[in-house]
Amino acid sequence: MRVVVSGGCGFLGSHLCEALLARGDSVHCLDNCSSGRTANIARLLSVPGFRYQEWDVTEPFVLPGRADAVVHLASPASPFDYHRLPLETLAAGSRGTENLLRTAAHHSARFVLASTSEVYGDPLAHPQDEDYWGNVNPIGPRSVYDEAKRFAEALSMAYRRSRGVDTGIVRIFNTYGPRMRAHDGRVVSSFIRQALAGEPLTIFGDGSQTRSFCYVDDLVRGLLAMIDSSAPGPFNLGNPHERTVRELAELVLSTTGASSGMRFLPLPVDDPVRRRPVISRAREELGWHPAVPLEEGLRRTVSWFRSQGEDSATEAGR
Numbered sequence: 001m002r003v004v005v006s007g008g009c010g011f012l013g014s015h016l017c018e019a020l021l022a023r024g025d026s027v028h029c030l031d032n033c034s035s036g037r038t039a040n041i042a043r044l045l046s047v048p049g050f051r052y053q054e055w056d057v058t059e060p061f062v063l064p065g066r067a068d069a070v071v072h073l074a075s076p077a078s079p080f081d082y083h084r085l086p087l088e089t090l091a092a093g094s095r096g097t098e099n100l101l102r103t104a105a106h107h108s109a110r111f112v113l114a115s116t117s118e119v120y121g122d123p124l125a126h127p128q129d130e131d132y133w134g135n136v137n138p139i140g141p142r143s144v145y146d147e148a149k150r151f152a153e154a155l156s157m158a159y160r161r162s163r164g165v166d167t168g169i170v171r172i173f174n175t176y177g178p179r180m181r182a183h184d185g186r187v188v189s190s191f192i193r194q195a196l197a198g199e200p201l202t203i204f205g206d207g208s209q210t211r212s213f214c215y216v217d218d219l220v221r222g223l224l225a226m227i228d229s230s231a232p233g234p235f236n237l238g239n240p241h242e243r244t245v246r247e248l249a250e251l252v253l254s255t256t257g258a259s260s261g262m263r264f265l266p267l268p269v270d271d272p273v274r275r276r277p278v279i280s281r282a283r284e285e286l287g288w289h290p291a292v293p294l295e296e297g298l299r300r301t302v303s304w305f306r307s308q309g310e311d312s313a314t315e316a317g318r
């Protein structure tokens, strides 16, 4: 297969490009490096079948050559990035999604949208299955991300219904692993950075809010299954093992051996209190389930952060 991966220089995108190449597919990677880094794909540039094109997906796009699948991951994704790039986030979800849907339509290719658990907002239903419609504040500071993804889902379904495009939607829950950026504002990377720097881990609220953390290799297997499927989804992809943020902090402290403790700050606006995916649909229709326990995933992630040395703790990690 020849697969177009938008956002391929990012955290998830670079792991996906690698996995596609490893199974013999060729990859056309598009990225504007607004939050990704070419360092993430440096190793792939010499791999036969890999091509990188620096491109902003909000610009109309004509693909050189054919495509069998288009995977749309390009979007500012961490709170740090979407607060810094609010209009760009809305554009990536709207114009960017439409440009890639047009590409998929033109090539009769499979289209996979990387949506998010944020479409559920601060959920009133717990745990969240795909039939839950969400509780999103449309004008709050997080809305640029949440609503962009909700619009992207609507657009994908409209192209499926009116243009016959083979679309599939995955709603990704918190994923962590090597190549997260130290300063991206996500809880796992922030905790690891702080622990390795000997600083107290910052907890917003009292730490009783929950999240479920999926290791990147598990998530990438889910994306591959979605590329190979013709199911429309949406499918939740995430680890249903729910942990409190405080438990995560304790685990990071024990994994790193840090003794820097924790400090508590007020909860940000619209921060969801509970998050846990129901994944029975992905289990049944994609045969997917996560396999890497948090303890093991954290060990691998901490070891990667350590291998980055200074970069993981300083400006270079931004």
Ligand code: NAD
Binding pocket: 006, 007, 008, 009, 010, 011, 012, 013, 030, 031, 032, 033, 034, 035, 036, 037, 055, 056, 057, 058, 072, 073, 074, 075, 076, 077, 078, 081, 092, 096, 114, 115, 116, 117, 171, 172, 173, 174, 175, 176
């Ligand atoms: P990331 O920031 O590491 O990667 C996103 C990539 O998209 C970056 O390389 C960035 O430079 C690129 N990009 C952004 N806007 C672009 C544009 N207009 N044109 C071209 N490239 C552009 O984030 P990630 O964690 O790898 O997330 C990838 C996708 O998965 C995103 O769509 C995100 O919403 C979704 N997602 C991720 C998570 C997670 O936990 N990592 C959870 C839910 C959803």
